Amino acid sequence: MLAGLWLALAPASVLAQVPPPGFVWYVLDELNRASFDIEDPTNRPVPLTEPPAGVLLPVDVSRDGVADWLIRWPEDQQFCGTGGCRLSLYVSDDNRYLRVFDRQAWDPDIRTIGDEVRLEASFHHLNCLTARNVCRLAWAWDPAARSLSERPSSDGEAVVSGFGEGVVDLGxxxxxxxxxxxxxxxxxxxxxxxxxxxxxxxxxxxxxxxxxxxxxxxxxxxxxxxxxxxxxxxxxxxxxxxxxxxxxxxxxxxxxxxxxxxxxxxxxxxxxxxxxxxxxxxxxxxxxxxxxxxxxxxxxxxxxxxxxxxxxxxxxxx
Known part of the structure; x- marks a missing residue:
């Protein structure tokens, strides 16, 4: 259902764009490597040759008519934890793509608010300024800063903590x-x-x-x-x-x-x-x-x- 919502937000010209080969290779490499058993290399499923449906999705977060690429990693133990499941977003920037979101999140959502597209997700209470066990945080593409910038979330939170959730988990x-x-x-x-x-x-x-x-x-x-x-x-x-x-x-x-x-x-x-x-x-x-x-x-x-x-x-x- 979420994949359908995101796809509905993108214009037909964006939906028609084919993923660059690098994204396809990246997704396949991560998924195939996740199923590899180092103790018994023969104990593995048949390697994937195409990304599964709903994993690599075209969106238009920057609203420039060029496809940005959202990766919804599968909901299994390789990509999920107590902080949710991994979600990656790459935004087109001239002739390259910028990794602007890459971390675990709960209940991610992409929606249009006014004249911008916002990415929103839920996070643990330690990253919430007010007294909540879980809070929503939201971002929108900022063309001047060439990054995602914080926005008010759909649950009414307009104040964020200075050492809260970074948009990219750098390790x-x-x-x-x-x-x-x-x-x-x-x-x-x-x-x-x-x-x-x-x-x-x-x-x-x-x-x-x-x-x-x-x-x-x-x-x-x-x-x-x-x-x-x-x-x-x-x-x-x-x-x-x-x-x-x-x-x-x-x-x-x-x-x-x-x-x-x-x-x-x-x-x-x-x-x-x-x-x-x-x-x-x-x-x-x-x-x-x-x-x-x-x-x-x-x-x-x-x-x-x-x-x-x-x-x-x-x-x-x-």
Missing amino acids: EVDGRPKLPADIPAAVFDRYLAGRRACGNPDDPDAFTVSYPAVASTPDLNGDGQRDWVIEAPSACAEQAAADYGYEVWISDETDGASRAFVAAPGRWPAFQVGRAPARLLDARPCLTGEICDTVPLEWNLAARVFRPASPASLSSRP
């Missing part, structure tokens, strides 16, 4: 989350500078390294580019916690990004996405059942920093 490298390829040099340098070594009381020669968390955010200053937040690293047993909660870095043509806000320890970033640009909210972390207190902030262009929003700005814009 890990050396035991820590892999960073996006487009991270600005200034943000990467701050990420490295913010790491801390934690000793092992049982082994004086051993230590572990704690790194800050880095996440991309919606456009916060109206330049059409996505911005960044850096979360303070975890405290070591023998060291005091970091003297900040998180930092906001704004895209900058000169240095790639510049620091625009430093939150107090124990604070958490959130973003009101029912407006453009998105509004930065400085939040107190909440447990399920609590009300999250937030302080709205506004961009000061002259000083290039975020400051508490004035009552006038809060009443004049949504």
Whole structure:
């Protein structure tokens, strides 16, 4: 039923387009490899030569008349887990495709809202700002940023957490989350500078390294580019916690990004996405059942920093 809904959203010219060979090869390789038994290579079904129906679907998320390709991986243990089943979306960009969504999700849906097509799915309560066990998160294609950008979801949620669900699961490298390829040099340098070594009381020669968390955010200053937040690293047993909660870095043509806000320890970033640009909210972390207190902030262009929003700005814009 979901596949039928997605196909109904795409114009006939998009539906008629044939998947590029690379997508067909990718899907077949993943599906055939998932059924391979390394202990007994003869214990496997006949290899697939065509993608199963409903797995590789043409959609038009960017609304440019060129097929974007949605991969609904089969609902089995190879592609599903406690976070749902894997869903991948590639959007056409000139003569190539961009992987803009690739992660596990529950109950995914694609629908047209106004003049844009939105991808929406459900996620665990740890990624929900309000007191919910499960929440819906939504995104739409942003041609300026050439990526998906957060949007209000169909259940009325217009505020998202700053360290919630990334649109692409990049995996890990050396035991820590892999960073996006487009991270600005200034943000990467701050990420490295913010790491801390934690000793092992049982082994004086051993230590572990704690790194800050880095996440991309919606456009916060109206330049059409996505911005960044850096979360303070975890405290070591023998060291005091970091003297900040998180930092906001704004895209900058000169240095790639510049620091625009430093939150107090124990604070958490959130973003009101029912407006453009998105509004930065400085939040107190909440447990399920609590009300999250937030302080709205506004961009000061002259000083290039975020400051508490004035009552006038809060009443004049949504």
